[in-house]
Amino acid sequence: MNTWKNNIRMVVPYVPGEQPKKAGVVKLNTNENPYPPAPGVKAALENFNTDSLRLYPDPDTKDLAEALAVYYELKYENVFVGVGSDDVLATAFMTFFNSKTPILFPDVSYSFYSVWAELFRIPYERPALDSEFKMNPKDYYRENGGIIFPNPNAPTSVCEPLDLIRDILDHNRDVVVIVDEAYIDFGGESAVPLIQEYDNLLVVQTFSKSRSMAGIRIGYAMGNRELIDAMKNVKFSFNSYTMNRFALDIGIEALKDKQYFEDNLAKIISTREEAVKELEKRGFTVLESKANFLFAQHSTHYAGDIFRFLKERNVYVRHFNLPRIDNYLRITVGTEEQMKKLYEELDNYK
Amino acid sequence: MNTWKNNIRMVVPYVPGEQPKKAGVVKLNTNENPYPPAPGVKAALENFNTDSLRLYPDPDTKDLAEALAVYYELKYENVFVGVGSDDVLATAFMTFFNSKTPILFPDVSYSFYSVWAELFRIPYERPALDSEFKMNPKDYYRENGGIIFPNPNAPTSVCEPLDLIRDILDHNRDVVVIVDEAYIDFGGESAVPLIQEYDNLLVVQTFSKSRSMAGIRIGYAMGNRELIDAMKNVKFSFNSYTMNRFALDIGIEALKDKQYFEDNLAKIISTREEAVKELEKRGFTVLESKANFLFAQHSTHYAGDIFRFLKERNVYVRHFNLPRIDNYLRITVGTEEQMKKLYEELDNYK
Structure with missing residues (x-):
């Protein structure tokens, strides 16, 4: 081994959410805004x-x-x-x-x-x-x-x-x-x-x-x-x-453009509140959110399993394999259409 | 004094070359390329x-x-x-x-x-x-x-x-x-x-x-x-x-665009070699340059004085008030027109 390696700062880097290159993914995994800029x-x-x-x-x-x-x-x-x-x-x-x-x-x-x-x-x-x-x-x-x-x-x-x-x-x-x-x-x-x-x-x-x-x-x-x-x-x-x-x-x-900004926020908040109800209907408990994402836990299914199921169907959400939160999904609030796709796939999950 | 100040990382920052906002400046101070991107x-x-x-x-x-x-x-x-x-x-x-x-x-x-x-x-x-x-x-x-x-x-x-x-x-x-x-x-x-x-x-x-x-x-x-x-x-x-x-x-x-790139370099190199001669004519010694700038020292005038004279006339070059190099000017190679303005102002310097 070369000794220059001894002085390298060794670190375990942060792993950002996946940025899929393929088209057609419903991307609810990195808390992006579903609407374009002003x-x-x-x-x-x-x-x-x-x-x-x-x-x-x-x-x-x-x-x-x-x-x-x-x-x-x-x-x-x-x-x-x-x-x-x-x-x-x-x-x-x-x-x-x-x-x-x-x-x-x-x-x-x-x-x-x-x-x-x-x-x-x-x-x-x-x-x-x-x-x-x-x-x-x-x-x-x-x-x-x-x-x-x-x-x-x-x-x-x-x-x-x-x-x-x-x-x-x-x-x-x-x-x-x-x-x-x-x-x-x-x-x-x-x-x-x-x-x-x-x-x-x-x-x-x-x-x-x-x-x-x-x-x-x-x-x-x-x-x-x-x-x-x-x-x-x-x-x-x-x-x-x-x-x-x-x-x-x-x-x-x-x-x-304050008007565009406020309209954008209002749409996301409305979709978020709707999403809470839709997820609860499907057996999830959802924490009260003031963000553009929801943190949800299913009453019977393990979050990691739902995560993988959704991913196979091109619906990307986030799952953290970490203490205390490994049974939660973090779901970005997307457009109404994206959320419908999410609910549909959740309905397909046995 | 609040003790939170004790844990601030105190540093002496790098000072970049000036970025003047006023129009009409012949900007030869930060080694930018005088020609647009491809x-x-x-x-x-x-x-x-x-x-x-x-x-x-x-x-x-x-x-x-x-x-x-x-x-x-x-x-x-x-x-x-x-x-x-x-x-x-x-x-x-x-x-x-x-x-x-x-x-x-x-x-x-x-x-x-x-x-x-x-x-x-x-x-x-x-x-x-x-x-x-x-x-x-x-x-x-x-x-x-x-x-x-x-x-x-x-x-x-x-x-x-x-x-x-x-x-x-x-x-x-x-x-x-x-x-x-x-x-x-x-x-x-x-x-x-x-x-x-x-x-x-x-x-x-x-x-x-x-x-x-x-x-x-x-x-x-x-x-x-x-x-x-x-x-x-x-x-x-x-x-x-x-x-x-x-x-x-x-x-x-x-x-x-390799052709644009090479043409751009050829123009700058040609202007640079011309600039060496023009500066030498005006009493400067110029180091042999393989960059898009020249490092020049005048036989009789102090670099800091020339720097300030040029700046007053809206020709910006760089002067480093540092050991060994405080009698040098660093002059970015600009367009031919910009360089002519530089030579004119140098001719005005008594």
Whole structure:
């Protein structure tokens, strides 16, 4: 064996949901939005100046960050933009979680958290959610090196109220607390207003779900200026030009059309509530969801078996072979038509 | 002071060249290509399916990596694709440079190297280039934790022959050696063929310079499968979906048009050789360049003064206030028209 291998950083990577290349798949496995981006995005693409691609993009992502700041009633210096919320969260882990005391996140939460902790060699502990997959704020009163949790939680879809977040913040003024709000637009209450009160709160959101733009990679963090500046310094120590010209242009466009955005959300929420009933009819218990997906468990059949059955019939949902949740399916809310196909195949399952 | 600040990773970030927003600037400061991307890129943009943006991109970047593999006579598993060569190099630093022994790179080289080393807390040493800014291979015979150098070098434009790279590799079989070939297409000899012989060699290139696509962010690394797999694991531990759908599409298009590519290079090389003469006429000494920029020193005037004079007249070049090179200007090779404007302003300089 060559000794150069000794100095390789060995890691167990995150495994994203499958992206099938074959046509005709009903894809309910990666929580994408079933509807296209706002019409303005198409117009921005048509007007895009290809020749400008020879020039570097704006490393400060100023126009997009300012558009986000206006949207959320913040200032430019309160917003950090990255290549999807994964890039933003990875940067936040590297920037803020440098204590020898373990960081805390729920035992059932976004499975990338432990991957980032391993990559950056950050110690961590995972307080258990209760039997209904709810957080107990008292689990976060102990000494720690930082806190992160998704709200609504992924993959459970459960949303915690702002009171709980405030309680956790009140007991943690000396570490950075990150609320990962990838799914907040589907009915949860955002922690963004708390940024004015808590200088150690970072809220992370994304264009990948509610804005139908997973394919273009835009995520963002909001927080007080010192947090954002520290993230910018780390970003500028890693890659100055992360956001390409095309993404910066169409990101601004996507923010403009509030009516399209709200109509899109209303359709998904309506389909979601309908889906709860349809799944319950078919023997599932479904957690109360404030996201664009459902987390469902069947009364008699093992989730892994249903998952494989559906996959053979070109209906892709997600199954996590992990403690506590291996008997659940995570089902993205698709179009009404896609959901009908799902119900049909579930009816075929013996 | 709040104690959460104690655990922030404090870093001194890289400062990229200025990206002026005002019109009319002759921009010769960030080594962009003065000509637009291949015509196929514009066509790909026009045919791009906006609706597909709702779906995640291919996390494996398979089609683009395969197109690159075909182009360089390698295999898919020998190619890693990232968000510009900075992203690729940062990932390589994190993946390969985990020894307690210092890594080595020349005292005058890409200034991002020391920034990455500081970010990831990698010890480093910087052997001095000789008085003509050439590398002495013997400086790299000593024990080390890895080696990286740009070839052609940035910001000097000096290109080393393959014999020197082979010599360094022969004396370093136990560490990863990275050759950063951002500017190789402008006349240097690439180390890519050595990948078959040296399993510890990683070669990094980019679409930002020779392919006129700095604005879209595509870089790539080539090396033996074990190196590439290790980088992929780190990437999948940081952000699965770094390359957006648009970049993946047009990257493939840009590779197709070899004639456009070669014509573009020929124009720049011709303008470069002309520029050497014009600068020499005006009292500059110019290093022999195999890049799309020149590194020039005036016989009587201080580089910083010329830099500021030119900037006031809307001609942007680059000046590094760093040891050994503070009396040099780095001048990107622009169009003939842009270069004429440069010569005119130099003639106005008293």
